[in-house]
Amino acid sequence: MRYSILSLLGNALRSHRRWPAAWRNPQPKEAYDVVIVGGGGHGLATAYYLAAEHGIKRVAVLEKGWIGGGNTGRNTTIIRSNYLQDQSAHLYEHSLRLYENLSSTLNFNIMLSQRGVLNLAHNEHDLRELSRRVHAIRLNGIDSQILTPDQIKAMVPIINTSPDVRYPVLGASLQRRGGVARHDAVAWGFARAADALGVDIIQNCEVTGIRRGDEGVEGVETTRGYIQANKVGVVVAGHASVLAQMAGFRLPVESHALQALVSEPIKPIHDTVVMSNAVHVYVSQSDKGELVIGAGIDGYNSYAQRGSFRVIEEQMGALLELFPIFSRLKMLRHWAGIVDICPDASPIISKTPVRHLYFNCGWGTGGFKATPGSGHVFAHTIARDEPHPLNAAFNLDRFTGGALVDEHGAAAVAH
Amino acid sequence: MLLIRCPWCGPRDESEFHCGGEAHIVRPLSPDDLSDEQWADYLFMRSNPKGAHRERWYHEAGCRRWFNIERDTLTHEILRIYRIGEAAEDKKRAKAKGKGA
Numbered sequence: 001m002r003y004s005i006l007s008l009l010g011n012a013l014r015s016h017r018r019w020p021a022a023w024r025n026p027q028p029k030e031a032y033d034v035v036i037v038g039g040g041g042h043g044l045a046t047a048y049y050l051a052a053e054h055g056i057k058r059v060a061v062l063e064k065g066w067i068g069g070g071n072t073g074r075n076t077t078i079i080r081s082n083y084l085q086d087q088s089a090h091l092y093e094h095s096l097r098l099y100e101n102l103s104s105t106l107n108f109n110i111m112l113s114q115r116g117v118l119n120l121a122h123n124e125h126d127l128r129e130l131s132r133r134v135h136a137i138r139l140n141g142i143d144s145q146i147l148t149p150d151q152i153k154a155m156v157p158i159i160n161t162s163p164d165v166r167y168p169v170l171g172a173s174l175q176r177r178g179g180v181a182r183h184d185a186v187a188w189g190f191a192r193a194a195d196a197l198g199v200d201i202i203q204n205c206e207v208t209g210i211r212r213g214d215e216g217v218e219g220v221e222t223t224r225g226y227i228q229a230n231k232v233g234v235v236v237a238g239h240a241s242v243l244a245q246m247a248g249f250r251l252p253v254e255s256h257a258l259q260a261l262v263s264e265p266i267k268p269i270h271d272t273v274v275m276s277n278a279v280h281v282y283v284s285q286s287d288k289g290e291l292v293i294g295a296g297i298d299g300y301n302s303y304a305q306r307g308s309f310r311v312i313e314e315q316m317g318a319l320l321e322l323f324p325i326f327s328r329l330k331m332l333r334h335w336a337g338i339v340d341i342c343p344d345a346s347p348i349i350s351k352t353p354v355r356h357l358y359f360n361c362g363w364g365t366g367g368f369k370a371t372p373g374s375g376h377v378f379a380h381t382i383a384r385d386e387p388h389p390l391n392a393a394f395n396l397d398r399f400t401g402g403a404l405v406d407e408h409g410a411a412a413v414a415h
Numbered sequence: 416m417l418l419i420r421c422p423w424c425g426p427r428d429e430s431e432f433h434c435g436g437e438a439h440i441v442r443p444l445s446p447d448d449l450s451d452e453q454w455a456d457y458l459f460m461r462s463n464p465k466g467a468h469r470e471r472w473y474h475e476a477g478c479r480r481w482f483n484i485e486r487d488t489l490t491h492e493i494l495r496i497y498r499i500g501e502a503a504e505d506k507k508r509a510k511a512k513g514k515g516a
Contacts, residue, residue, distance in 0.1 A: 241463035252459035254436070255488070300417075300434040303465045303489045308416045310430045343459050400455040 003107050022188060023195035028202050031228035032060045034382055035220055037207050037243060038236040039063025041072040041183070042360060042367065044190035044201070045375020046233055046382070048106075051197035053376075054383035059199045060229075061191075062222060064206035068187030071237050074305075074337030075368040076260050076282060076294040078273055080117045080178035082137050082144055087393040087405050088346060089140040094390055095373025096177060102372055108189030110181045111287070115272050117178030118152065120322075122167040122278040129409065134173045147172045158269060158325050167279050167321060180273060180284050180292075186371055210246040216355025217247075231356045233382050235374075238303060238338025240361035249353050252399050253340040253362050256297040257307035259315075261334035263326070265289030274322065277409075281318035290332060293319060297339065297365060307336045339364050344404035349378050349391040358382050359396070417491060422498050423478045435471035437461050438483045439503050465489055469503060 001007060001020050011019055034050055036043045039061045050056045061067075079099055081092035103109050121127045130146065137144040149161045152172050161169045191201055202224070209221035210232065219228040234243045238255040265288050275282035283293045295315035298307040312334065320327055342348065342362035347370070349360045360378045363370060373390070380388040387395060393405055417429040443449050443457055462468075468488045473481050483503075485495040 239465070241461070242465050245464075250456070250460040250462065252455075252461065254461050254463050255465075300470065300486070301436075301463060301468055301488045302491065304491055308429055310416065310428075399459045400451045402451075 003109075022192040023201055026200045026202065028060065028062075028205060028222070028224050028227055029058075029200065031058075031219075032200075033058040033229075034231045034233060035059075035227060035229035036061045037220065037232065037234045038070075039067040039187075039191075039201060039203065040070050040235065040237065041068065041187045041190065041371035042237075042363075042374045042378070043233075043235040044068075044187055044194055045372050046235060046360070046378045047199045047201075047375075048190045048194040048197070049376050049379035050383060051194060051199050054379060056383060057198040059194075060227065061194070061199060061201045062205045062207055062220070062227070063201070063203045064223075066203050067191050067201060068184055071337040071339065071367060072183055072187045072371075074258075074260065074335055075183060076284065076292045077180045077183045077286075077368060078117065078178070078275075078282065078284065079112070079181055079369040080175050081142055081369070082117070082119070082133070082173065082175045082178065083407060084133050084136055084409060085346075085405050085407060086140060088407050089137060089142060091373055091377070091390050091394070092370060093140070093142050094376070095370045098372035098376060099181065100177075102186070102189065106189040106193045108185060108192055110185040110189055112179065112181045114177050114179040115284075116155075116174055116176045117273040117275065118147070118156070118172045118174050120152075120169055120274065120276040120278070121171045121173075122169065122276070124170075126278060127171050130171060130173050133409070137175075143175055143177050145174050145176075147174050156270070156272060156274060158323055159274065160322060160324055165321065169322070178273065180286075183368060186368075190371075190375070207243065207246075210243070210354075210357065212247065212354055212357070217357040231358070231382055233358045233360065233378060235360040235378070237361065237363065237367065238340050240340045240359065244352075244359065247352065247354050247357055251348070251359070251361065251396075252343050253348075254301055255303055255338050256300070256341055257302040257304060257336040258294070258297045258339045258365050259307040259311055259334065259336040260292065260294040261312065261315075261331050262286070262290040262292050263329045264332045266291070266329070269325075276318065276322060279318035279321050281315050281322065283319060283323070291326070291329070297341065298336075303338055305336050305338055339367075341365075343399070345407040346405040347374070347394050348396055349374065349381060350387070350395040350397075351381070351385070352396060356385070417493065419472065419484070419493065420496055421474045421477060421480075422482050422496060423480055424474060427474070427477060431474060431476040433473045433475045435473055435481065437463075438469040438471045467494060
């Protein structure tokens with residue numbers, strides 16, 4: 001069923017009781033051309049582009065829980081492409097451009113809101129670094145500009161730009177095309193569109209082993225039986241090392257908890273996204289009125305989807321440093337996702353030592369913004385057995401050859 | 416939130432400590448002889464297990480000394496705390512394990 005104003009009106013007249021399911025709930029088949037492990041945004045996007053652009057229809061997405069229940073549903077929904085290195089700038093910009101048309105591509109409203117993303121500078125060094133970054137980004141044809149404290153104040157009246165604070169706001173970079181999107185809708189939109197093209201989305205199906213023979217990968221053992229596969233793509237974020245171990249190699253990633261929280265809903269007060277490296281917080285306001293607040297990772301390895309209170313305490317301190325007006329706001333919900341951190345803070349979208357086994361991981365704290373682009377180039381890598389030009393630099397071999405893509409300064413928070 | 420028993424200072428709040436990552440990664444004895452793959456393995460590859468993990472911790476806001484913790488990365492339970500230089504394998508547990516097998 002195609003969603004439109006007419007389908008909405010028609011269903012409204014039937015009290016919304018006859019909406020069909022957005023995707024099927026199929027039993028796993030015996031064999032597939034491609035099995036994607038991980039039903040998050042990246043995995044579902046990969047399956048969609050495999051079917052839509054490469055004509056591979058016998059595709060299954062295996063998800064151990066429910067789709068979009070991992071980091072896709074646990075991020076702070078920020079989208080931007082203001083990255084320093086050329087390779088990253090092109091990859092994230094590719095993703096942002098796909099996002100800009102995604103609602104019509106998928107016929108699913110992902111509620112993209114390009115409300116601008118500000119990255120603050122709090123000292124002279126920050127300002128210089130920011131200026132270097134803005135110019136590098138513009139050279140790559142991506143919109144970026146520098147704002148003075150007065151311009152920041154005009155755009156975000158509630159921010160504290162007083163010079164008498166410990167970390168004064170001295171300037172900011174602004175990417176106007178950056179913003180937020182509805183994270184669940186991205187997963188659901190890709191799931192529905194992939195399903196319509198014949199992709200089997202199989203939930204509650206955990207992969208417990210990867211079977212490999214002389215010719216490479218042969219299939220996956222799951223909690224719902226063995227599934228044969230010509231090719232296997234693994235997109236499991238925090239569990240990447242666990243899956244790599246099943247295949248017999250190690251990855252340069254470590255899993256950490258990344259916490260976020262939302263406040264009680266308040267009236268619209270903050271219509272952009274503010275990120276700060278020095279005081280370590282990023283905040284936007286959702287359509288429901290909640291402030292969505294994120295910060296840095298917990299310092300120790302974890303698979304627990306929860307972190308330590310001290311991180312939240314620092315995060316709240318940072319929030320109040322920038323926005324004293326929020327001092328009496330109550331926090332409503334809090335959670336953590338398990339992110340896979342790479343040594344150079346860049347992703348791995350790559351072939352592996354095992355033939356026909358592909359990994360897409362290492363997105364760390366910033367994977368949501370890359371969802372469509374990541375799926376698009378990963379589908380290309382799997383279908384053609386060679387990387388797309390945009391992800392050629394993000395191979396696993398870079399850790400042997402030394403061509404790292406250092407993006408430690410790319411996130412608005414230090415790691 | 417972890418309550419960590421520093422081998423020198425006793426139980427202290429996690430906020431006094433810094434986690435230094437995976438323990439027992441031995442610096443190559445003859446670096447000149449290493450291949451690129453071996454360097455990559457030493458510098459970047461990590462075991463990152465879901466379960467028991469041996470890691471180095473630093474009592475940053477205390478005695479400023481390093482020590483090891485074996486911790487479950489899924490439950491965050493601290494399984495064992497031991498000083499730098501002590502054996503990575505717990506002898507008692509290794510023995511018990513041996514008996515079971």
